[in-house]
Amino acid sequence: MPNASARPKHGRRTRRRRREDPARNELVSSSLESAQQCLFNQDYGTAFVHYLLVLNLAPMFKDFARESFRFTLFKWTEELDSVGRIQDLFDCYEQALELFPADEVILNSMGEHLFRMGFRDEAAGHFHKALKLRPDYPEARENFYRVANWLVERWHFLMLNDHGRNRKYQQAIQKAVQSGCNTVLDIGTGTGILGMCAKKAGAAEVYACELSKTMYELACEVVTANGMDGSIKILHMKSLEMEVPKDIPHRVSLVVTETVDAGLFGEGIIESLIHAWHHLLLPPQRGENEFQETSATGRVIPAGATVFGMALESLEIRRHHRLCVSEVGSLSIAAAGELRSPVSCSPEPDDSMEPYTTERLSRLPGGYKPLTEPFTALNIDFNNVQELEGLSSREVQQIRLPVTQGGELDALAVWFQLHLDEESSLSTGPQEDTCWEQAIYPVHSTNGFVLKPQDELLVEVSCRDSFLRLCSVAVLRDGHEIRLDKRLDLQDSGNPIPNPNPNPEAELCSALACLQTDQSPTKDFCMLECSEMALLNNSDYHQSFCSALAKLFSQLKVKCQNKERDQSGPADSADCSDLLYVLDVSEGFSLLSLIAASNGHIKAYSSVEKTKQQEVLKRLARSNNVPEQHLEFWLNHMEDEQGMLKRPSREKLWSAIMLDCVETCGLIRQKLMEKASLARCLLEDGGSIFPAKIVVHGMLVESDTLLLESAVQGQEPTLGFNIAPFINQFTVPVHVFLDFSTLECRHLSDSVELFVLDLMDSTANYTNREVKVQATSAGRLTAIPFWYHIYLDQEISVSTLSQNSHWKQAAVVLQQPLEVRAGDRVHLAVKLHKSAISISAHIENTPGQMEQ
Numbered sequence: 001m002p003n004a005s006a007r008p009k010h011g012r013r014t015r016r017r018r019r020e021d022p023a024r025n026e027l028v029s030s031s032l033e034s035a036q037q038c039l040f041n042q043d044y045g046t047a048f049v050h051y052l053l054v055l056n057l058a059p060m061f062k063d064f065a066r067e068s069f070r071f072t073l074f075k076w077t078e079e080l081d082s083v084g085r086i087q088d089l090f091d092c093y094e095q096a097l098e099l100f101p102a103d104e105v106i107l108n109s110m111g112e113h114l115f116r117m118g119f120r121d122e123a124a125g126h127f128h129k130a131l132k133l134r135p136d137y138p139e140a141r142e143n144f145y146r147v148a149n150w151l152v153e154r155w156h157f158l159m160l161n162d163h164g165r166n167r168k169y170q171q172a173i174q175k176a177v178q179s180g181c182n183t184v185l186d187i188g189t190g191t192g193i194l195g196m197c198a199k200k201a202g203a204a205e206v207y208a209c210e211l212s213k214t215m216y217e218l219a220c221e222v223v224t225a226n227g228m229d230g231s232i233k234i235l236h237m238k239s240l241e242m243e244v245p246k247d248i249p250h251r252v253s254l255v256v257t258e259t260v261d262a263g264l265f266g267e268g269i270i271e272s273l274i275h276a277w278h279h280l281l282l283p284p285q286r287g288e289n290e291f292q293e294t295s296a297t298g299r300v301i302p303a304g305a306t307v308f309g310m311a312l313e314s315l316e317i318r319r320h321h322r323l324c325v326s327e328v329g330s331l332s333i334a335a336a337g338e339l340r341s342p343v344s345c346s347p348e349p350d351d352s353m354e355p356y357t358t359e360r361l362s363r364l365p366g367g368y369k370p371l372t373e374p375f376t377a378l379n380i381d382f383n384n385v386q387e388l389e390g391l392s393s394r395e396v397q398q399i400r401l402p403v404t405q406g407g408e409l410d411a412l413a414v415w416f417q418l419h420l421d422e423e424s425s426l427s428t429g430p431q432e433d434t435c436w437e438q439a440i441y442p443v444h445s446t447n448g449f450v451l452k453p454q455d456e457l458l459v460e461v462s463c464r465d466s467f468l469r470l471c472s473v474a475v476l477r478d479g480h481e482i483r484l485d486k487r488l489d490l491q492d493s494g495n496p497i498p499n500p501n502p503n504p505e506a507e508l509c510s511a512l513a514c515l516q517t518d519q520s521p522t523k524d525f526c527m528l529e530c531s532e533m534a535l536l537n538n539s540d541y542h543q544s545f546c547s548a549l550a551k552l553f554s555q556l557k558v559k560c561q562n563k564e565r566d567q568s569g570p571a572d573s574a575d576c577s578d579l580l581y582v583l584d585v586s587e588g589f590s591l592l593s594l595i596a597a598s599n600g601h602i603k604a605y606s607s608v609e610k611t612k613q614q615e616v617l618k619r620l621a622r623s624n625n626v627p628e629q630h631l632e633f634w635l636n637h638m639e640d641e642q643g644m645l646k647r648p649s650r651e652k653l654w655s656a657i658m659l660d661c662v663e664t665c666g667l668i669r670q671k672l673m674e675k676a677s678l679a680r681c682l683l684e685d686g687g688s689i690f691p692a693k694i695v696v697h698g699m700l701v702e703s704d705t706l707l708l709e710s711a712v713q714g715q716e717p718t719l720g721f722n723i724a725p726f727i728n729q730f731t732v733p734v735h736v737f738l739d740f741s742t743l744e745c746r747h748l749s750d751s752v753e754l755f756v757l758d759l760m761d762s763t764a765n766y767t768n769r770e771v772k773v774q775a776t777s778a779g780r781l782t783a784i785p786f787w788y789h790i791y792l793d794q795e796i797s798v799s800t801l802s803q804n805s806h807w808k809q810a811a812v813v814l815q816q817p818l819e820v821r822a823g824d825r826v827h828l829a830v831k832l833h834k835s836a837i838s839i840s841a842h843i844e845n846t847p848g849q850m851e852q
Ligand code: 44T
Pocket: 155, 159, 165, 187, 188, 189, 190, 209, 210, 211, 212, 215, 237, 238, 239, 240, 258, 259, 260, 261, 262, 267, 268, 272, 418, 426, 428, 436, 437
C-alpha cells in the first residue's frame, strides 16, 4: 500500500473534486431539464425548486436562466398568494434574492407583494432599492411614488421645514445637555436630527433607535454624512425591545423623542416612556429641594403635554362618517341598517376601530363651526412614571361644556401643547401657523339633533389601550339629559330627535330583514371606509349613473326591437325578453350593480366582497323590489381573480361594465387601461363601459404649502446639519389626497384640459401630449393640481372636484419652480405611463429655459 497519508492535501482535494464533478454536473443538467419540463407543464412549484438547486450548485447558469427563473418565481408566488401561503411566498423571494441580490425586477415584485400584505415600509424599501439599481425602471418608480405617498414620510418634510419647531427642540436639548445630561437616547430618531443636536450640544454618549427600516437606514446615512457615525450609535429597533447593557451600556440621563401624532399618543409614547423609565433612564429627580447631580438623574424632552378639545360642526366630516341621505340614485336605503365609518371611540371596545382620524382644520373644505370653547381634556407629565402608568386606570373624566354656538354636533377635535421644558412649548392647535393636523373624533349618531347655545355638552375623556378617547355622551337641555350614544335609549325616552328616514314601509323592511338574519339593528352594523361613506352621500354621482344606465338600457332595448323586427327569426337572433347583464367592478362598497338591477330585466353582478356588505346589498335589493336572483356577487363564484372580467356564461355578453377609474387619493387607478381594453372585448354590440371617457383637467398654481410638503426646502442646512439631500430622495413628484378648494395657493391660469383617456376606444389614446397654457397672472409656477371629469357617456359626467365628491385631488409638483409672467404661454409636456401622470413645464420662446 503506498503511503496514503503522505499524499499532498491539495492532490487529494483535486482528485475528490474531479471525482464529484460528473455527478454534480449530471445533477445540474438533469435538474435544469426538469425545471424546464415543469415550467412547460405549468408545475411552477417543482420548477422553482429545480431552479434553486441548479443555480445554487452552478451559479454560472445565473445569466442564462435569469428570465425563466424570474418567470417561475412570479408564477409560483402568485399561486402561493392565491392559496394564502404567505410565509412560503416570502421564503421563495428570500431565496431568490439570495441568488440575485441586485435583481431590480425581483425586488420590485417582492415589494408589490409586501405592499399588498400591508407591509408598506418594507415595500417602500424594496421599491427604493430597485430604483437605485435601475433609476429608469418605470414600474419600480411608479410603485415607489405610490408607497412613498402612503407612508407618513411627508411629515418628515414638514417637520424639517418647520424651523420654529427645530429651533425649540434644539434649544431645549442644548439646555439639558449643558446642565449635565450627558448621556442621551433619541427614541424614534427618524432622520437622526435630535440625536445630532444632543451630540452637537456636547453630550458624551448619544444613542438613537428607530423601528422603521427605511428611516433607520436613512438616519445612518445622515449621521455618517455629518461625520458623527462614530459618535452616535443607531439601533434598528423599537425602544420597547431595548435593554441595558445589551443594546446600550448603561442607563441614560436624557430621553428625547417626538414620537407623537395628531392624537398625541398614537405613536405609543406612553408605553415607550413607561418602558424607558423602568429600563433605560436613570431615576428621576426626587424632590425639588433635594440636590442631585443632573448626570445621575433621568429626564425626558418633551417634559409633558396639555391636550385640548373642542366640539364642532362640519359638513365635510359628517359626510365622511355617517349617512346623510335616505336615497341613493333610485334606491331607498332605509333598509341598509346601520352603516359606520371605521373611526369611533364608542364604549364597546372593537379592535378594528380607530378612535380618531386626522384633519388640518384650517384646510377643511367648507370650513367648520366651533360649537364650544376649547377645553382642557388632559394634562400629562412625561417625567412622572406613576402618572404615565396610572393613565389607563384613571377614572373616566366627565366634562360639561357650555354650547357657545348652535349647530349640528359632528365631531370633537383635539390638539395639544407639547411642553419641551419649563420654558418652551410647541402647539398643534388649529389657529396656529403650524403644519400639524388635529385629531378628529367623529360623532356617529346624532340623528339630526341640533345643539342650541343654552345646552351643555357632556364629554367623557378616558384613556384605553394608551389612546386618548373622547366621547360626547349627552346633551343637557332644560334640566333633561339627552343621551347621544345609545339609539335604543333615545327611542325609549321618547325624546324629540327626529327620524331622518320617515318611511314606514322601508323601516318595516329593515326590521324584517334584521329579523330574518337574526341581527339587532343597534348592535350589528356594517363598516364602511370614510371614502365609501362619502361616496354613498354623493348624490350627483349616483344620479348620473342612474340616468346613464337608464339611457343605455333603453337604447339597447330599441336596438333589440329593431333587430327583432328586421330579422325573420332564426334561433340565434336577439331575443328582447332576455335579461341584460351588468357587471360592477368597483373597488369596495358600491351600489351601482343594485341601481342597474333596479331598472328591471337586468341581472347585475356586484364585486362587493365582504359578507356584511353583501348582506346590506341583499337587504336593499329586497326593500327595493329587486328580485333576489337579479343580484349576484361576482367574487363568490370565482376561483381566481384573474377571471374577473370573464363573461357570466358562454352565450351572454355584458351590456354594461362599471369600472372604478379614479382612486380616492386623486390618482387614476392602476391597470385601468388594461381593464378597460379587457372589458371592451366582453361587451355586447351597443354595450358600454362606464365611464366611457375621462378628461384630466389641471391648473397652474404657486403653492408654498405643496413645496414644504414635498421636499426639504432651501440651501440652508437644517439646524446646521446636512439632511436635505438624503430625505429628499423620498420626494415624490405627485402629491395626493389634496383638497384643492382649500389649498393655500395662487392660481396662475384658468383650468385647462390636460389629457383625454378614451376607455371605449384605445386607439384614440396617446401617452404624450403637449398642452399650451396661458398664464393669467405672474408668479412662481410650483405645481399643477389635477382632477377628472368622468364621462359616463357623451353627455353625462361627474367631476372629481365637485363639492360633495368623495375624491380628493392630486398635484404634480415641479422639481424646479418656473417664474411666469401674465400672458406667458407655458408648454406642458404631459405623459401618461401606465396610469401615472407626469408633467414637465417650460415657457415658450425663451431659449435656454431648462425643462423640468
Ligand atoms: N410627529 C410630528 C412626528 N418610532 C412624527 O418609526 C409634533 C405630528 C407631529 N422608533 C402633531 C404634532 C407633531 N421606538 O420614524 C418614526 C417611527 C419611530 C419609534 C423606535 C419606538 N418606540 C418608536 C415609536 C415611533 O419614530 C419616528 C417618529 S414617530 C412619527 C411622528 C409637533 N402631529
